[in-house]
Amino acid sequence: MNALFLTVTAGQGHNSASFALARYLESQGVECTVLDTYKYLSKLIGEIVDVGYKSIARHSPRLHLLMYDNAEKVSEKEKMRKTFLPYTIAEASKSKMQKYIDSKKPDVIVCTHIFTAIIVSRMRQDGVLDARIPVFGIVTDFTLHPFWEDTVLDYYVVANELLVHEARRKGMDTGKLLPFGIPVKEEFSEEIPASEARAKLNLRDKMTLLVVSSSVGFGNIPEIVSDIDKVPMDFQIVVICGRNTRLSKKITETHYNKDVIVVGYVDNMELYMDAADVIITKPGGLTVSEALTKRKPLIITDPIPGVENRNAYFLINNDLAVYAGKYARICDVIMQLHSHPGKIDQMRRAQEVYGKRHSARMTGDFMIDLIK
Numbered sequence: 001m002n003a004l005f006l007t008v009t010a011g012q013g014h015n016s017a018s019f020a021l022a023r024y025l026e027s028q029g030v031e032c033t034v035l036d037t038y039k040y041l042s043k044l045i046g047e048i049v050d051v052g053y054k055s056i057a058r059h060s061p062r063l064h065l066l067m068y069d070n071a072e073k074v075s076e077k078e079k080m081r082k083t084f085l086p087y088t089i090a091e092a093s094k095s096k097m098q099k100y101i102d103s104k105k106p107d108v109i110v111c112t113h114i115f116t117a118i119i120v121s122r123m124r125q126d127g128v129l130d131a132r133i134p135v136f137g138i139v140t141d142f143t144l145h146p147f148w149e150d151t152v153l154d155y156y157v158v159a160n161e162l163l164v165h166e167a168r169r170k171g172m173d174t175g176k177l178l179p180f181g182i183p184v185k186e187e188f189s190e191e192i193p194a195s196e197a198r199a200k201l202n203l204r205d206k207m208t209l210l211v212v213s214s215s216v217g218f219g220n221i222p223e224i225v226s227d228i229d230k231v232p233m234d235f236q237i238v239v240i241c242g243r244n245t246r247l248s249k250k251i252t253e254t255h256y257n258k259d260v261i262v263v264g265y266v267d268n269m270e271l272y273m274d275a276a277d278v279i280i281t282k283p284g285g286l287t288v289s290e291a292l293t294k295r296k297p298l299i300i301t302d303p304i305p306g307v308e309n310r311n312a313y314f315l316i317n318n319d320l321a322v323y324a325g326k327y328a329r330i331c332d333v334i335m336q337l338h339s340h341p342g343k344i345d346q347m348r349r350a351q352e353v354y355g356k357r358h359s360a361r362m363t364g365d366f367m368i369d370l371i372k
Helices: 013-027 037-041 043-059 061-075 085-104 114-125 161-169 194-200 221-228 245-252 269-275 285-293 307-317 330-339 341-354 359-371
Strands: 002-007 031-036 108-111 135-138 155-157 208-212 236-240 260-263 278-281 298-300
Touching: 002 013, 002 085, 002 114, 013 031, 013 135, 013 285, 013 359, 031 037, 037 043, 037 085, 037 114, 043 061, 085 114, 108 114, 108 359, 114 135, 135 359, 155 359, 194 269, 208 221, 208 269, 221 236, 221 245, 221 330, 236 269, 245 260, 269 285, 278 285, 278 330, 285 298, 285 307, 298 307, 298 330, 330 341
Parallel strands: 002 031, 002 108, 108 135, 135 155, 208 236, 208 278, 236 260, 278 298
Antiparallel strands: none
8 A cells, every 4th residue: 555645844734744644554564655745846836835934924923814814715715716826836736746646656645735635636626636546635723724625635634523513614525524633643642651751851850841832933932931930839841942943042041940941853742741741832733732632731822823823712612722822921821720720620621522642543544444
């Protein structure tokens, strides 16, 4: 069996979902290829989308919100959809994509970005894609991005069953929805005691707050850490900075009253989450899904305006997380959780219901059974 993943680099969430699912499939003997599709079609377009997304999210969040809101409006009007740039790219790239897919001879195609789903849909509509190849769409947020309703795929893997109502409102065939959860590494579905995880990470065995920064550098992490440092409790703060060396340097050079451990890029995020008592992050689809599988108290902050606002509303409305921001300082939110443990219990109960464990395994097994 051969699986072809079509992703687009715009942040790391879509790629992470691709690799998490591909990793599980490979463990089951499936040969997987992950293609950064826009960069394959045109290095220039791929770089513009990648760098442009990061730059706009970091420096022009209002523009990012405007673009997302405009995409939602366009997606609701059938005649205007074809004016959306990804449709133009899809039309122009059909031939090149057809040759690539024919060369790979996949048994299944997986689209982890709406842009690639649009390309495959155009190929299907024009009859240039073998109709026998099942195509899956992986929706990597807690909402359905604009234009998913205009795609022609066989199945859509979504965060959970609560998205069925949004899909129905948008006119999608809800029978095609698979509420398996956003695919994350299987290790996130396993748990080890916090004390054991801390020992493996050489952390002190005490209450630990984990702050996870964004892959695009959005949000004021130094301000968040400084505010957490004001909480009148004894705990350590672990800050995951990823590849943001400027952020690492700034936090390292700042004096704090509490122990602040600065960490760069890690490939064992599941272990850091096991070590944590509370996780603090922006509401990106992948990081939030990882945290939900760990059943940890979750504080979300600094959403990138647009899809992450929608993620935040979903999480808060369904008791999966609490929010800290301009009008709810994080030091106060932490104290509220500490003073009212029932709030944490409520969060964990919701996570048990709606936080999907073994998402990659469930999706992968469904694909394997379908092909067999």
